[in-house]
Amino acid sequence: MLSRSSTVARTLTRQGGVAARMYSDNSNVGPLGTTSEDSFIKRERAKEDYFVRQHEKEQLQKLRKQLKEHQEKVDHLKNKIESLSKH
Numbered sequence: 001m002l003s004r005s006s007t008v009a010r011t012l013t014r015q016g017g018v019a020a021r022m023y024s025d026n027s028n029v030g031p032l033g034t035t036s037e038d039s040f041i042k043r044e045r046a047k048e049d050y051f052v053r054q055h056e057k058e059q060l061q062k063l064r065k066q067l068k069e070h071q072e073k074v075d076h077l078k079n080k081i082e083s084l085s086k087h
Helices: 002-016 039-086
Strands: none
Touching: none
């Protein structure tokens, strides 16, 4: 009987060191299961939205600049073709 209790105690101590951390799928679920949209979540969402809008704005400005440069090249080449075709 003594050997059995020491085996049970040994297995229990081995299992005690393993812990699994569980997270819920929905990050805004409160402790009672109610959804709570607190100010931290709203602020983080607003910061992310602002960052995305700024990034898209920068990309659009770069694309417009590239378009303008390419249009100038096309216009220059058209003028060059016209001047060469006149001769």
